[in-house]
Amino acid sequence: MPIVQCAIPAPPLRRFVRRYVQRRTPANASVTIEPIIARLGVMLEFQFSARYEIPVYGTGVLDSCPLVTLIGPITYRRVRLHIPANLEALVVLFAPQGFHDLFGEPIAPLTELGTEAHSVLGIHMPRLYQRLGNARTFEQRVALLDEFLVERMYEVKAPDRISKAFDCLAMPGSSVKIGEVFAQTGLSLRQFERKCLERAGVTPKVMARIARFQTALQMKKVGSQSWTQIAHLLDYHDQMHMIRDFRAFAEGTPVQTCEEIAADHLFSLMDSSVASGGRSTLEQTASLESVVHSDLASH
Numbered sequence: 001m002p003i004v005q006c007a008i009p010a011p012p013l014r015r016f017v018r019r020y021v022q023r024r025t026p027a028n029a030s031v032t033i034e035p036i037i038a039r040l041g042v043m044l045e046f047q048f049s050a051r052y053e054i055p056v057y058g059t060g061v062l063d064s065c066p067l068v069t070l071i072g073p074i075t076y077r078r079v080r081l082h083i084p085a086n087l088e089a090l091v092v093l094f095a096p097q098g099f100h101d102l103f104g105e106p107i108a109p110l111t112e113l114g115t116e117a118h119s120v121l122g123i124h125m126p127r128l129y130q131r132l133g134n135a136r137t138f139e140q141r142v143a144l145l146d147e148f149l150v151e152r153m154y155e156v157k158a159p160d161r162i163s164k165a166f167d168c169l170a171m172p173g174s175s176v177k178i179g180e181v182f183a184q185t186g187l188s189l190r191q192f193e194r195k196c197l198e199r200a201g202v203t204p205k206v207m208a209r210i211a212r213f214q215t216a217l218q219m220k221k222v223g224s225q226s227w228t229q230i231a232h233l234l235d236y237h238d239q240m241h242m243i244r245d246f247r248a249f250a251e252g253t254p255v256q257t258c259e260e261i262a263a264d265h266l267f268s269l270m271d272s273s274v275a276s277g278g279r280s281t282l283e284q285t286a287s288l289e290s291v292v293h294s295d296l297a298s299h
Helices: 098-103 124-134 138-155 161-170 178-183 189-200 204-222 227-233 239-250 254-260
Strands: 003-007 017-024 032-035 043-047 068-071 080-083 088-094 114-116
Touching: 003 138, 017 138, 043 124, 088 098, 088 138, 098 138, 098 189, 124 138, 161 178, 161 189, 161 204, 178 204, 189 204, 204 227, 204 239, 204 254, 227 239, 239 254
Parallel strands: none
Antiparallel strands: 003 017, 017 088, 032 080, 043 068, 043 088, 068 114
């Protein structure tokens, strides 16, 4: 089981980045298999030792796994992750619109894919990878990531009404209706959908559905509510409606999916507030022995 360290970014970056997460496995570790289920947001991942293997379900094909990978939003369960011994991987978990807002890159071409980061972010990546690899501690790596990402902020604009509309759709536990949000943007429906694909890589409807699915799973993992209560709190029509979403996004029932997502799974480490006292999923699972939690709130 991986040893996990987590940190929140420097305050100016928290609009764009949820968490930094580092996962390491010892030399004698057995291979761990981790399902990849639907989620919002881009990930930027650096691997410094052994690499993941990424088999595609139902085939003998392995997805490529570059040393520095840009991973787009995921809308269904297509691959799984084999976590080997001697793994040392560092990942930046971006907010649903965070990568687009920070780098100005369209997200739709990244959806469902893992891409060599240099092809998107250019010459900055080899230098950053080298500096991160030379850093001796996780705290030093966090400082380097903060430095690199803050430098990207100089030309970032303040959130506009469109960005705020999509934030509403992606808000954990939000029961806001797409029609209500769309009406406040001044865009046509086609323009609204095109902007969402550009900024978040999915349509508004899919964004809202995945955000609710993520919240339902996180609520169950950290809280005491029944699945029926969660379905009601998140404004599903009924429990069967929620089950259909779980089958679409994780190819399993809510119970099966919850059992598959361990505390050290990246899904469990996303900083998403759930409807249980306003605490984050990570803060509520910090007592689990499998997670070595070191939130670095200030640098």
